[in-house]
Amino acid sequence: MVKKETTIDDLAIMVQKGFLGMDKKFDEVNDKIDKMQSNIGHLKLDVQFLKSEMAGLRIRIEKIEQILNQTNNYIANLEFEDLMGRVKYLELKLGIESGK
Numbered sequence: 001m002v003k004k005e006t007t008i009d010d011l012a013i014m015v016q017k018g019f020l021g022m023d024k025k026f027d028e029v030n031d032k033i034d035k036m037q038s039n040i041g042h043l044k045l046d047v048q049f050l051k052s053e054m055a056g057l058r059i060r061i062e063k064i065e066q067i068l069n070q071t072n073n074y075i076a077n078l079e080f081e082d083l084m085g086r087v088k089y090l091e092l093k094l095g096i097e098s099g100k
Contacts, residue, residue: 091098 088098090096
C-alpha cells in the first residue's frame with residue numbers, strides 16, 4: 001500500500017469541507033430555533049387569549065351565581081309567605097290566637 005503525502009492544499013480542502021459541513025449544521029439549528037421561537041410566540045398569544053376567555057367566564061359565572069342567589073331568596077320569600085298564609089288559615093279554623 002502506497003502512502004500519499006498530505007499536502008497543505010489537501011489539508012486546506014479538508015478543513016474547508018469541515019467548515020462547510022458545520023455551516024450547514026448551524027443553519028439547520030438556526031432554522032429550528034427560529035421555528036421554536038415562532039411557536040413560542042403563537043403559544044404566548046394562545047395563553048393570553050385563554051386568560052382573557054377565562055376572565056370573561058369568571059365574570060359570567062359570578063353573574064349567574066348572583067342571579068341564582070337572588071332567585072333562591074325570592075323563592076324562599078314566596079314559600080315563607082305561602083306558609084304564613086296557611087298557618088293563619090289554620091289558626092282561624094282552629095280558633096287559635098296568633099302569637100303575633
